Amino acid sequence: MAQHQLDSLDKKILKMIAEDARVPFLEVARECNVSGAAIHQRIQKLTNLGVIKGSQFIIDPEKIGYETCAYVGLYLKDPGTFDVVVEELKKIPEVVECHYTTGGYDLFIKIYARNNHDLLNLIHDKLQPLGLARSETIVAFNAAIHRQLPIQEF
DSSP states (O other), X not given: XXXXXXOHHHHHHHHHHHHOTTSOHHHHHHHHTSOHHHHHHHHHHHHHTTSSOOOOOOOOGGGGTOOEEEEEEEEESSGGGHHXXXXXXXXXXXXXXXXXXXXXXXXXXXXXXXXXXXXXXXXXXXXXXXXXXEEEEEEEOOOSOOOOOOOOOO
């Protein structure tokens, strides 16, 4: 993966918009002592480089009825089916992350369920048919730390 050299203005912009994606560009411009057009250009450049991957509202899953968060390590019967399994996982809306990992798991996913019974059904009805040899599930009680990687001077 390519690493991009960020100058001090890029870092200041990233720090501000990472803290509040809704901060007006003119406020960022004032804080950075540059024009609003310069901020637009920098953000467009950072987006084109893939440094910024969009902005979004973060919805609390628990507030919309998803009380159980779990991490599931998947062991595939045939590891050659990675791509097919990932495409099928994309079709399961409760799967919010999927990672290729080192170690024993073939894939490691994060999944939300309405409750423990719903989690059991998701594993049994949606995950097992994907060709799993087995799976290991870890239920998360609460996220003690949840943050973005900070923008720091190097």
